Amino acid sequence: MVGKNIMDKKRFLKCLVKAQSVPGPIAINTAFFVGSEIGGIPLGIFLVLSVFLPPFITILLVATFLWHYIEVPYVRYFLVGVRIGISVILIDFIYRITKKWRIRNFVLILTGMLLIIFLKLHTIYTFILISALYFLIIRGEK
Secondary structure, eight states, X not given: OTTTTSSOHHHHHHHHHHHHHSSSOHHHHHXXXXXXXXXXXXXXXXXXXXXXXXXXXXXXXXXXXXXXXTTSHHHHHHHHHHHHHHHHHHHHHHHHHHTTSOHHHHHHHHHHHHHHHHSOOOHHHHHHHXXXXXXXHHHHHO
């Protein structure tokens, strides 16, 4: 955007800050805020669709193609390999995020997950409980 002189660096950074401050995928948020800044909400919506639709349609086409051949052993092996690859990528991602955490943070998150999974405690109540525990622990450390 900046290199093509569509918008100056300050406006682009402003859009990027907005995109990071709202929940959701950063690419979609950035597309919306940049489009809205340049051409209003219609362009923002158009850019969101431009970011979202190509991979969505590609995934649909691949899934439709593979569905017809799901009984073929090599297709099954391929899908198992894909599942393993994605699992490894997710595990690596989680490791990179959590390696800087203290053990306390990991224990609190694990406790929250266990409360939700095994005790069927509602997510909101679990969030409130774990947040309260976190702040009590932080206060105790000071």
